[in-house]
Amino acid sequence: MSSTRLEHNIDATRYEIYLDDTLAGYADYAERVEGDRKIRDIQHTLTFPEFRGRGVAAQVVEFALNDSRAQGFSIIPTCWYVEKYIAANPEYADLVG
DSSP states (O other), X not given: OOOEEEXXXXXXXXXXXXXXXXXXXXXXXXXXXXXXXXXXXXXXXXXXXXXXXXXXXXXXXXXXXXXXXXXXXXXXOOSHHHHHHHHHOGGGGGGBO
């Protein structure tokens, strides 16, 4: 049974997922502040080929959305996968803006 670890790599501006201590994928973002709004633009989600088909992208995107919400960020889903994930999980729709 493999272990899964999710991390927010602030220095690299991305959320990472590790399976058995090997980087399996990530979601990178850019941040900005507009007035009193904090905005996180999730620009790209990547799952390395050898880890595809295991739900890696969904796990890292869910982690990124939950962490962004906890930190008070609105989301811009530039990445098509993040946009699709939010559409399929409407509990995150309030983050988009």
